[in-house]
Amino acid sequence: MTNKIPAIFLDRDGTINIDHGFVHQIDDFQFIDGVIEAMQELKKMGYALVVVTNQSGIARGKYTEDQFMQLTEWMDWSLADRDVELDGIYFCPHHPEGSVAEYAQVCDCRKPKPGMLLSGQEQLNIDMAASYMVGDKREDMLAAQAAGVGHKILVRSGQPIDETAQETADVVLNSLAELPAFIKNAAK
Numbered sequence: 001m002t003n004k005i006p007a008i009f010l011d012r013d014g015t016i017n018i019d020h021g022f023v024h025q026i027d028d029f030q031f032i033d034g035v036i037e038a039m040q041e042l043k044k045m046g047y048a049l050v051v052v053t054n055q056s057g058i059a060r061g062k063y064t065e066d067q068f069m070q071l072t073e074w075m076d077w078s079l080a081d082r083d084v085e086l087d088g089i090y091f092c093p094h095h096p097e098g099s100v101a102e103y104a105q106v107c108d109c110r111k112p113k114p115g116m117l118l119s120g121q122e123q124l125n126i127d128m129a130a131s132y133m134v135g136d137k138r139e140d141m142l143a144a145q146a147a148g149v150g151h152k153i154l155v156r157s158g159q160p161i162d163e164t165a166q167e168t169a170d171v172v173l174n175s176l177a178e179l180p181a182f183i184k185n186a187a188k
């Protein structure tokens with residue numbers, strides 16, 4: 001297929017919003033400083049923005065898929081309001097040890113598996129080699145690697161980063177807010 005587009009795959013909790021732990025309510029959803037501006041800039045630079053988020057809270061019975069969808073709709077509208085159109089949102093509601101039967105399963109979409117990224121690649125015709133994954137956990141980097149994403153960026157805005165996580169990344173940034181400048185500098 002022609003005209004493949006580069007994408008920024010974005011983890012949600014710890015990358016877009018502060019990870020207070022299984023965030024599922026609008027009141028607990030706080031955008032990390034500078035990320036909306038960064039997303040605006042990345043769109044201008046020609047990247048598709050694709051959210052890929054593990055939501056095991058659904059399998060664990062902490063919140064329902066409907067609650068997740070409501071929060072997601074709010075997030076999507078809040079971003080659109082600031083001129084950030086998300087190109088795709090993928091989530092994994094599963095966990096092998098979940099307490100909600102229909103979601104208690106091993107799946108291909110829970111990061112570090114690459115399922116969500118591969119769905120995005122196929123549905124949005126993404127150029128994986130030219131794309132970036134931004135996340136706060138080792139699992140985000142491993143999913144990107146398995147999906148053939150060209151650039152793996154670990155951010156310090158979420159979970160504490162240890163050496164094993166760092167080893168899986170190409171680079172560590174303080175947050176998504178730094179990515180546009182990082183990409184522009186790399187192109188120089």
Ligand SMILES: O=P(O)(O)OC[C@@H](O)[C@H]1O[C@@H](OP(=O)(O)O)[C@@H](O)[C@@H](O)[C@@H]1O
Nearest residue numbers: 011012013019021022023053054055056
């Ligand atoms: O960072 P993304 O992928 O957007 O979402 C992760 C969250 O859904 C939750 O993932 C859980 O990990 P487990 O799913 O229990 O491993 C915990 O780390 C929670 O604190 C966190 O809020």
Ligand SMILES: [Mg+2]
Nearest residue numbers: 011013014136
């Ligand atoms: Mg995260």
Ligand SMILES: [Zn+2]
Nearest residue numbers: 092094107109
């Ligand atoms: Zn899944």
